[in-house]
Amino acid sequence: MRLARIAHPQGFAFVEIRGDVDDPGSAVCAEIDQHPFGEPTFTGREWPLGEVRLLAPILPPKVVCIGKNYAEHAAEMGTEAPEQPLIFLKPSTAVVGPGNDIVYPPSSDRVDHEAELAVVIGRPCKDVPASRAKDVILGYTIANDVTARDQQAADGQWSRAKGYDSFCPLGPWIVTDLDPAGIDVRATLHHADGTSELRQDGSTSQFIHTIGEIIAYISKVMTLLPGDVILTGTPAGIGPMVPGDEIEVEIEGIGSLRNPVVAG
Known part of the structure; x- marks a missing residue:
C-alpha cells in the first residue's frame, strides 16, 4: 500500500x-x-x-535521526563508526514535501544533501525489542537530511545545522509493504546547466545498526508516537548544493524525491 x-x-x-x-x-x-x-x-x-x-506524506510529531550509520560515511566525516546508534533530532518544522524548495540560508557557506531511508512509526511504543520492531512500523518513505555543514562543524552540536525550515524533505509517499533489507539509496544532483552527477550510491545492507536495533535503542530513550519519523543514516558521498540545483533522492521500492535549492 x-x-x-x-x-x-x-x-x-x-x-x-x-x-x-x-x-x-x-x-x-x-x-x-x-x-x-x-x-x-x-x-x-x-x-x-x-x-x-x-505533500509531505506525514507531519511528524518528531523526527529522530541516526548519525554515521554507514562506515564509509563515518570515514568521510573523519570519525570512527559509533558502537551504539548516534541519535539527534530535527524539528518538525524542517519538514517539506516533494517538489518544495530547500531554502539555502544566507548564514551558511555550505549546505549538503544526505539521502536516507525513513521509517514511519505506526503506534505509540516504548522499550520495543529489536525483534518486534516491525510491529510498530507503519511504513517507509524517502528523506533528505539537509545539513549546513559549516555550522555543524562550528557549533559542535547539530541543532542549528540540521534544523532550518525546509531541511527535511520527505516523500513522495509511505510504502507499507516494503522489505528494507538490502535496498539501494542514491542521490543525484541536477545542476542548472542541465548536467547531473550521481553523488551517493549505497545500500541498506551497509547499515552498521539495523532498523530493529535503531528502534529498540531510541524507544529506550523516548516514547515513539504514531507519525514519528526515524531517519536511518546516509551513505557516503554527501556533498554541497547551491541555489539553482535540484537534488533527487531515489530509494529502491519507494521511488524518487526531488527538491530544488533556492537562495534564502
Whole structure:
C-alpha cells in the first residue's frame, strides 16, 4: 500500500494511491477517513493522481535521526563508526514535501544533501525489542537530511545545522509493504546547466545498526508516537548544493524525491 497526503480541489486528505504511479493519468488517490494509522476506512472520494499535489506524506510529531550509520560515511566525516546508534533530532518544522524548495540560508557557506531511508512509526511504543520492531512500523518513505555543514562543524552540536525550515524533505509517499533489507539509496544532483552527477550510491545492507536495533535503542530513550519519523543514516558521498540545483533522492521500492535549492 502507498499512503500519501495530498492537496486536492476541495482541500487536503490522507489517501491510498492505487494503480501505476508512473502513469498519473491512471493512478487514483482514494481518500482515507481521519488518519492512516491502523486499518484504514475509506470515504469513497477519489481523485486522479495527476490532478492533485503531493505533500509531505506525514507531519511528524518528531523526527529522530541516526548519525554515521554507514562506515564509509563515518570515514568521510573523519570519525570512527559509533558502537551504539548516534541519535539527534530535527524539528518538525524542517519538514517539506516533494517538489518544495530547500531554502539555502544566507548564514551558511555550505549546505549538503544526505539521502536516507525513513521509517514511519505506526503506534505509540516504548522499550520495543529489536525483534518486534516491525510491529510498530507503519511504513517507509524517502528523506533528505539537509545539513549546513559549516555550522555543524562550528557549533559542535547539530541543532542549528540540521534544523532550518525546509531541511527535511520527505516523500513522495509511505510504502507499507516494503522489505528494507538490502535496498539501494542514491542521490543525484541536477545542476542548472542541465548536467547531473550521481553523488551517493549505497545500500541498506551497509547499515552498521539495523532498523530493529535503531528502534529498540531510541524507544529506550523516548516514547515513539504514531507519525514519528526515524531517519536511518546516509551513505557516503554527501556533498554541497547551491541555489539553482535540484537534488533527487531515489530509494529502491519507494521511488524518487526531488527538491530544488533556492537562495534564502
